[in-house]
Amino acid sequence: AQKVTQAQTEISVVEKEDVTLDCVYETRDTTYYLFWYKQPPSGELVFLIRRNSFDEQNEISGRYSWNFQKSTSSFNFTITASQVVDSAVYFCALSGGAAGNKLTFGGGTRVLVKP
């Protein structure tokens, strides 16, 4: 069975600080897909990034960056120079392999950015 663990339940930072969200996953499959979603208070899940298991290249998109390491089964997410609008719950998720298109979520990390 697939499992995603986000050990940090809540992180509080002051605006302009960097924040890193940890994600550790478990799967027996060799082909799988990892995702990060943002959920603001409005409730909608906003897609941030997708990574497949064969692509370990790190990615940067504006103030967001992701570090995928298969050796440690981790897919961490960093927000650089955080802003108040970054306050939300962030979910790491996993799909693929034997689970097919079933998306398994981690418990989520609530990020609070204070002005």
Added chain:
Amino acid sequence: DTEVTQTPKHLVMGMTNKKSLKCEQHMGHRAMYWYKQKAKKPPELMFVYSYEKLSINESVPSRFSPECPNSSLLNLHLHALQPEDSALYLCASSRSQGADGYTFGSGTRLTVV
């Protein structure tokens, strides 16, 4: 159109009522999903439809009845719900295998009284 539209946004229903949640997408996605999310918890999968056929039912009680009338529409029929069923119900869609990502709607906040 790159959105998943859910209606209504809010719903309050009594335990003896029958109501339906609706979800619509026009992205040509052939897989559609219902998720249930309780406060401060991650979304939990309820049902998956693939090519308009139910492919996954995560042992959901029969008081929740999904329906996929066509490739763009997904309904969730509700009957005789309990107060503990109060939650945010999220609909999502994806290409057939989901590898390209999942698009979520903004959800229906359901309160059962």
